[in-house]
Amino acid sequence: NVRKEVESRIGYELEYYPEKPTLRVESHHLGVGEQKQEGLKYIGFPILSGMLNYEQAIKIADLAEEVGAELRTTTQQNLIFVNLPEEELDGTITKMEDIGFTLKQSKIRKYAIGCTGHPYCVFSLGLGTSAREELEDIINHLEETIGDLDLTINSAGCPNGCSRPWLSDIGIQGTSKLLPDGERTQAFNVLLGGGRREGEVVLARLILKRALPEDVKLSIERVVRTYLNEKQEGETFKDFTWRHEVNELKKMMVEQK
Missing domain, CATH: 3.90.480.10 (Sulfite Reductase Hemoprotein;Domain 2)
Known part of the structure; x- marks a missing residue:
């Protein structure tokens, strides 16, 4: 692992701390x-x-x-x-x-974080819908179809992930997709379940790869509706996602034909 590799290079063992750092209660100061x-x-x-x-x-x-x-x-x-x-x-x-x-403002709008994306960032793919536009589209859709939700959505336009999509309930990460006609277009990876959980920080898991912008909001709506219908008493969206395997979550998000 990383610790052993570092120790082998510096020539001595690093000090081990018996207790993990205490996480502060997160406050948005809103x-x-x-x-x-x-x-x-x-x-x-x-x-x-x-x-x-x-x-x-x-x-x-x-x-x-x-x-x-x-x-x-x-x-x-x-x-x-x-x-x-x-x-x-x-x-x-x-x-x-x-x-x-x-x-x-609704909680999902207040707590959302998004990178500026195209055309304000040189790392943006610039293939169409920006991460900022995608985030607004998702929030508008959820507000209209479900209402207010106590969860976080972070949207990033590229793998650099400046908006920390791996540390939110729902993370959106910009990528590209090759279409059958050979044209490359804007797409997004969708991650679920990141952030603070049971006193630790967990990284979100990648559920959907290279989803088209118009499909992302519908996929998120499906998994959120499933959570609202099937959650256990007091269960958060984050805990709900970790109670299920990646394939189960993917099935919830993909339209059944």
């Missing part, structure tokens, strides 16, 4: 929250794929200066107003809605 400082609040706004245009960026910066707050970004692609005076709370929320960002 919505309104209390700060330790008296009279100050924070507000976390979800920004899908972290995308905002320059006009929005300028307006947000001006707003933060106007209300006497600071701005911070997160690895979950959220934007947080910190050190916000309590009396500026409602006005800030209203003005952010006018700029185009609201706190009133």
Whole structure:
């Protein structure tokens, strides 16, 4: 394994720690929250794929200066107003809605992470539907057909996986597919069951390979519906996926003809 290979090269054994690192409870810092400082609040706004245009960026910066707050970004692609005076709370929320960002979003939309993809990234395949567009399409479809869901969806446009698709309930990874006519087109791998589970971090398993963009949302809807219909009491989507073998999950996702 990796440890033995490293030890053979450095010439001595690495120290073993009897206890695994303790995982912190994950927090997205979304919505309104209390700060330790008296009279100050924070507000976390979800920004899908972290995308905002320059006009929005300028307006947000001006707003933060106007209300006497600071701005911070997160690895979950959220934007947080910190050190916000309590009396500026409602006005800030209203003005952010006018700029185009609201706190009133579904959980699957708030918790989603997506890379910018084509045309903003040089590693993007650029063969059609970008990872950002695919993520929005999946979320819109699930909101319309199933409703709100307490799960995470991470969408990446290439194998670099900047949005960490292996560490989400549902991961989308951009790839390509060779069609019968010899043309190469955009496709996506679909992974299930990654993230924190039973005090450890587990990597999602690859379930579907090279699915076409228009098929991905339907495949995800099928497995989510199966989960909702067959889950055990208190069972999360992640635990449900690990209760089944890869072939079983694939069968749930593929349309039965």
